[in-house]
Amino acid sequence: MKTQKNTNVVMFTLMERLWHWIQAFSMIMLAISGISLHWPGTIIGSMETASSLHHLFGYIVAINFVVWFIYMLISKRIHFYLPKKADEYPMGIFKQAKFYLIDIYFTNEHPYHVGPENRMNPMQKLAYNGVMFLAMPAQIITGFILMMGGASVHTALIVHVLVGAFFVLFIVGHMYLATTGHTPTALFKEMIHGYEEEVVKGDETK
């Protein structure tokens, strides 16, 4: 199966793509520096460097989060995250999970069509709501607490490390699931040029 760019259908605006790649790079840097802080000397030899990098990308992610939230509200694209009838909650989640676990081996047809107006399947919505409205704010808040110090540092550290570990797993899972488009690279391409990657006519059956 081959795909091509359909310039008539905008999946991701320039703002969203910029946000996404800044987020992606920052999250990877945070994971690397975070692991180096958790197990000193493992990836980045100097803990001071690891600490500086973690702080720098922590600020970037925090600012990126605020920018994303404001942009999503102003552009009204926040509705992508809201559950809809078509999502068939809660069964939609199981339906999508069944596709990832079983059906994906036999067909490329996802149970929920994803397009410019409905960009996420029910499982994605659940995951991204958890990431963007729970995990990310928790990580930013606990990160600031750790930087400032104080009585709640101990609790903040535990939360920060746990959520950090979740993010590492999330990054791995997110990168893998990005290969489950029409072709393994289709979704990556969409996040680069912003347009839908549609299946080339006459090539649908492959």
Added chain:
Amino acid sequence: MKFIILFIFLSVFVYGSPKSHDLSKNGMESKVKVDFKRVEGLKTKHNELVKSRRILPFVHEKYNSTILKGGQVFSNLKVSQSRMNIVDKKSKNYVFDVHSSKNVGCVKCHESRPKEGDRPANYTDKINVLIDQGSIDGYLGKKHNAVKGFKVKNCVDCHQADIAKHESWLPATSNHMDKISCETCHINKRDMFTAKSFNYALLKENNEPFISYLGKKGRSIVGFTPNNIWYKGKTDKNIKIKPANMVSFLVWKGADSFVDAKTLKKAFYNGDRLNSEMAKAFDKNNDENLSVQEAKFDNEAKKAVAKKLLKAAGVKNPSLKLISFPVALEHNVMPKEMATKSCESCHSSKAKSELYKDAELLDYNATSDIDVIIPGVKNAKLAKLVNGKIVLNKNALPKEHMMMVTDTSNKDFDQYAIILLIATILGLLGHGMLRIMFASKRNSKE
């Protein structure tokens, strides 16, 4: 020449000057003033000791010194300028004490002008802190307790601005400051030796204890690294990591009280010489002179002889007791360039093993009756036996004091996290391979 100087110093320091040790004819009384005084500031909540509010039965004035128990040298000279036999001193081009080098004398921190009625008899406004580097006795002999009992300043009283500067580089500054004393980073080594254990269970003929030292090899001073442990200092409200020297005292305990020097003399000595039974048990080389090594209660035969003699001297149920406690290292602040600054000094596996390393309390197993008194820390099992030595078990310190000190990892959590990550990666790889396999089958069918 160095060895001669050191020998003279050691002779004077360890054995005291010949004049002051001129024993009277019967050998029972020494002109050395033996004080049966309390060790101040070491109050413990231990049942027995709380009642008496007394830690030790007797301590010589000269051994109740933070200088001897902490290897502290209050000098404005550089280590390299010292005439003491410090190993590799030529490369040590830094001062013993940064305060002293900047003419911050004792009275700047130890309150110096108490009102007239409160002044000790030996009170002096100006305490000469400049010492003769050729003679440690020059400062060891000084009356450092002249201003004792009055308010002592600590780091924050003078260094508010300097402390604020830490915020420019130290993450979570206030948290670090809450958990770590200034001294931990600013006193990270000592180019001196210090007393480690005092054997008050078998006194010398001049009533002085046998002392083991730390930071000394033969006649050379090799220095030592302070033990960073968690305890409540005299001025800190919170338990903090502070550099200390663990000092241990081995004493005899009777049914009701500790055995004092007079009783020991009566039990173990004939005049100014060890009696024959003690000499036979302890004086291995028969030179009629006990060394520190010989004076150890390191086997049951020695203990049995001593117990028998103590009982004969009227002591009921004599037993050996080891009392250990940290002596805070507060003087000898290093120049700031030498302070511990790298994160890895504390936050690394190596640092972790250093910080949690057992601290030797006594280099042989004298007794199981051990009191490790760490102010602010309640734990009865702070001592353990390792390779025949009694050591401070730092891992037994309450965990709440140890969090955040090294890396942030927790073994159980780490294990589960790594297993989960590996399982996720393997699961996804397997999933991906199956997808490729099924896709190729589909393609071949079509």
